[in-house]
Amino acid sequence: MAIYDTFKTRTAQALPKLTPTEIKRIQRFGTLVAFRDGQCLFDAGLTSFGMYVVMQGAIRISRHDGLGNTSVIAEHGPGEFAGEISQLSGAPTLVNGHAVGDVEALVLTTESLRALLIAEAELGERIVRAFILRRVEQIDNKDGGLVLVATPGHARMHSLQGWLSSNGLPHRVLDPRSDEQARALCERYQPETQDWPLAVCPNGDxxxxxxxxxLGRCLGTLPELSPDQVWDVIVVGAGPAGLATAVYAASEGLTVLVLETRAYGGQAAASARIENYLGFPTGISGGALAGRAFVQSQKFGVKMAIPAPAGRLLCGAYPLQVEMCGSLTRLQARSVVLSCGARYRRPSLANLKQFEGKGVYYWASPLEAGLCATEEVILVGGGNSAGQAAVYLAGHAAKVHILIRKDSLASTMSSYLIDRIAATPNIALHTESEIVALEGCAEEGLQQVRVRHHRSGGEADYDICRVFLFIGADPNTGWLSDCGVQVDDKGFILTGYDLPGAAQAERAALETSIPGVFAIGDVRANSTKRVAAAVGEGAAVVSQIHGFLASQR
Structure with a gap:
């Protein structure tokens, strides 16, 4: 086996070698297929498969993008296997595979690969770990996957890159002013002002x-969904609560579809470090926790659709129906779990939308942190998410100004975060303060922020180009009106004992006013706004779903 320079830094766990005994156990899940020297086994962006286990010869794995750039990653010899995270979901592969010499390989479909992972737990653990490490290598190398072409600072680039990064999708960005391939692409397609940016899919589209x-269509995160299939459970929202439901329900044999608007992990995935989640004494980032849960869901056969916002819930007949936003497609389910969380709250500033993605942000990921290196930034908000973001940004920015309306953080933030903020020299807390104006231009983005101090009534201008808003969220429940799901005066969904009248006695603890429709996580009235609580509700609701489905039978 030849391992090339780009892969030398990875551990042997990324390229494990199976023993003859292990291969024998795999044989009942695959089919032995022969390939001739040089034959293409799979194409980036086109081919979906489960896994190839090499019995004889070798499979050369190469990065490939839609511009035709190719570089060799590794060669899998006898006893090794080809595959990465894309194969668990049935999405097209992001690499090319060619036979080196005459090759014999065990070929597993996506379904048989999942069956192997469940039946052979120890062996499955090694395979999944290798898949994860290979995807990490693809993301770090940025030499394959999707290609974005635009000049630096283009208004739409931040949102596209943010979506790709949040979903763990390899990509790179080319500037047509300095890159020959990008320049040639522009000369061929002659993009007008409204055509930027350009995106080159792995298959060349x-x-x-x-x-x-x-982007979801070309990368396989948004599969075609049949209106004729009836799912046991449709989960709306892939935050911690929704992912927990998906994992537990699928592991217990239910068919599960998850619809997510933006990225798996929800708002929790934007947390730089979660330190009070049980079992992680040194903390874990929200992105890492969400990524593990996503892989776990794929292992158990959950169908994930991203981006796939739900437009309407229809409960006039059974099975229940979820109509997709912007389309007439109606998906059928025996039960529906609402874990749709909340929408970011926006302050009433006249030109706020103009600067979203060009100076105003609602989360703090490595992408945003890289933009504010050596700059001073403003962060608005006094909750735990705001505290975690402030500490994280302080490691990149020259200074972080925290603005809150109250006179202290004591009533809204955990004490460990308050202590950490106080101990961080480049964080400044401004109490009883708020932003009253944003200044800048469409081309350059945000350039100045005006802040008012309520007690003194004075205002001050800050030459700051990055503002992070963590001022809470409103429940994402407006799309439920056609179904009649009962909500409280703030729009949060009522369940179980919180329901009025006779409906209270007839419903399970997490069931809404509509039979078979459940609500969990932040969108549920009186829920505890913590990741651990959301995961707990996501697990607990599965037993209630089983009870409902049994009553329907």
């Missing part, structure tokens, strides 16, 4: 000014 739906 070029999209002009793509939406994230376009």
């Amino acid at each position: 070029v999209k002009k000014n793509p939406s994230i739906v376009d």
Whole structure:
């Protein structure tokens, strides 16, 4: 086996070698297939498969993008296997595979690969770990996957890159002013002002000014969904609560579809470090926790659709129906779990939308942190998410100014975060303060922020180009009106004992006013707004789903 320079830094766990005994155990899940020297086994962006286990010869794995760039990653020899995270979901592979010499390989479909992972727990653990490490290598190398073409600072680039990064999708960005391939692409397609940016899919398709739906289609995160299939459970929202439901329900044999608007992990995935989640004494980032849960869901056969916002819930007949936003497609389910969380709250500033993605942000990921290196930034909010973001940004920015309306953080933030903020020299807390104006231009983005101090009534201008808003969220429940799901005066969904009248006695603890429709996590009235609580509700609701489905039978 030849391992090339780009892969030398990875551990042997990324390229494990199976023993003859292990291969024998795998044989009942696969089919032995022969390939001739040089034959293509799979194409980036086109081919979906489960796993190839090499019995004879070798499979050369190469990065490949839609511009035709190719570089060798590794060669899998006898006893090794080809595959990565894409194979668990049935999405097209992001690499090329060619036979080196005459090759014999055990070929596993996506379904048989999942069956192997469940039946052979110890062996499955090694395979999944290798898949994860290979995807990490793809992301770190940025030499394959999707290609975005635009000049630096283009208004739409931040949202597209943010979506790709949040979903763990390899990509790179080319500047047509300095890159020959990008320049040649522009000369061929002659993009107008409204056509930027360009996106080159792994299969070579070029999209002009793509939406994230376009990117989801070309990368396989948004599969075709049949209106004829009846799912046991449709989960709306892939935050911690929704992911927990998906994992537990699928592991117990239910068919599960998850619909997510933006990225798995929800708002929790934007947390730089969660330190009070049980079992992680040194803390874990929200992105890492969400990524592990996502892989776990794929292992158990959960169908995930991203981006796939739900537009309407229809409960006039059974099975229940979820109508997709922007389309007439109606998906059928025996039960529906609402874990749709909340929408980011926006302050009432006249030109706020103009600067979203160009100076105003609602989360603090490595992408945003890289933009504010050596700069001073403003962060608005006094909750735990705001505290975690402030501490994280302080490691990148020259100074972080925290603005809150109250006179202290004591009533809204955990004490360990308050202590950490106080001990961080480049964080400044401004109490009883708020932003009253944003200044800048469409081309350059945000350039100045005006802040008012309520007690003194004075205002001050800050030459700051990055503002992070963590001022809470409103429940994402407006799309439920056609179904009649009861909500409280703030829009949060009522369940179980919180329901009025006779409905209270007739419903399970997490069931809404509509039979078979459940609500969990932040969108549920009186829920505890913590990741651990959301995961607990996601697990608990599965037993209630079983009870409901049994009553229907």
